[in-house]
Amino acid sequence: MFIDLVKIEVKSGNGGNGAIAWRREKYVPRGGPAGGDGGRGGNVILQADQNMSTLLEFKYKSIFEAEHGEHGKSKNCHGRSGKDLIIKVPAGTLVRDTNTNDIVADLCYHGQKVLIAAGGNGGRGNSNFATSTRQAPQFCEPGEPGVNRILELELKLLADIGIIGLPNAGKSTLISVISAAKPKIANYPFTTLVPNLGVVKTPEGDGLVFADIPGLIEGSSDGSGLGHQFLRHVERTRMLIHMVDALEPDPIQNYQIIRKELKKYSKYLDSLEEIIAINKIDSTDSETIEIIEDSLQEENKPIFKISAATTDGINELINYVFERIKHIPKEIQTFEIIEDPAAYYNDDSYFEIIEKKGAYIVKGGKISRLIGVTDLTSSEAIYRLQKILKSMGVFQALKDAGVEDGDLVMIDSFEFEYIDEDLDALEYETLEEELVEELDEFEEINN
DSSP states (O other): OOOOEEEEEEEOOOOOOOOOOBOOBTTBTTOOBOOOOOOOOOOEEEEEETTOOOOGGGGTOOEEEOOOOOOOOSTTOOOOOOOOEEEEEETTEEEEETTTTEEEEEEOSTTOEEEEEOOOOOOOOGGGGOOSSOSSOOOOOOOOOOOEEEEEEEEOOOOSEEEEOSTTSSHHHHHHHHSSOOOOOOSSTTOOOSOEEEEEEOTTSOEEEEEEOOOOOTTGGGTOTTHHHHGGGGTTOSEEEEEEETTSSOHHHHHHHHHHHHHHHOHHHHHSEEEEEEEOGGGSOHHHHHHHHHHHGGGOSOEEEOBTTTTBTHHHHHHHHHHHHTTSOOOOOOOOOOOOGGGSOOOOOOEEEEEETTEEEEEEHHHHHHHHTSOTTOHHHHHHHHHHHHHTTHHHHHHHTTOOTTOEEEETTEEEEOOOOOHHHHHHHHHHHHHHHHHHHHHHHHO
16 A cells, blocks of 8 residues: 555653652761752654655554653662654655644655654752752752654655656556556556556666656646645656657647646646657557657657557667666755754743733743743742743843733743742742741651
């Protein structure tokens, strides 16, 4: 089964949480904090594989998740990082982010890799937060969450020569004659429902890949027939062989129909070098063939008269292709890649404040990341977060935006009422409350 368009969901691994631990050894008094860091989550990587020719396997498995990082441990032991997940796709696969519809990767060459979702960083253990004034930090960082994305994979076959034409023009017969490909052949339109690839050996010993492109009719570029499904596969070719059925009532008009569809679909397709092959000369009188040939001379393109069924004229056509293809650079048509910040964490310090229904919403890449790695159940961690936000100018920006005491401020999942007071006073009150709690616990133990 040939599948060339699928959707998959990928999720990179979460970073492991940092640990809160203490060094407790017999001859080491006041050992101090010893919480290790969490491991980094695994990345999701796409890799092109020339041995694959279809996206069929993604029809049966469409959700891929990398390994999570391990949590930090005591004795300053770090958690193990999660293994990267490598997903192999056929060479020629185009990757789009379904949220933005932007092309984020174009995998054309065997072995080419692209990071599609970065794993979350591991959280730091409490040993990282020990200072001369805070010798026993009671908090750590949770690990960063992984990146969750839904992607569309679109396969554009890699071939040197594309064989095009209206249905029943003899495309499948031609590729079966010049290569070992065995497509379905019958005397009715739309016999071929999927592209067929055939490899033809050149006199130099190299192999040229021919692609039989099925289903092209008038309106293909707009979605009529099957052509809208397979025009994408012509975009990677270097040359076209345009098959013209000499038995049709108006072969010239049929030729113009396909040329019009190519031009509407892509300027690149319209610019590709083209060879015209007038087929079925064994079943057509010479006068009709001459009329068709004279009419097509206006196109200023090489014209060959062949019979794919009897192989008449095939050698001349293929030998010309062998000679001409040497002068066409072997450059794969690539597509513009949109900068893909979603694959990574945006650590820039830019932020903006939006006022909405009496609340002030703070948005920014680095700020969102800080919230994600802060233990919101720890007063020490929250105080540390407030100091960072103050140094970034967030509180001053809130004042400039008109925030007043009691107004709601929202940063991702973190919500608080704004109170304009000195952070040093806040730190003193926090430490005083913790000291009272520790004294109460000490008295309970001694009693």
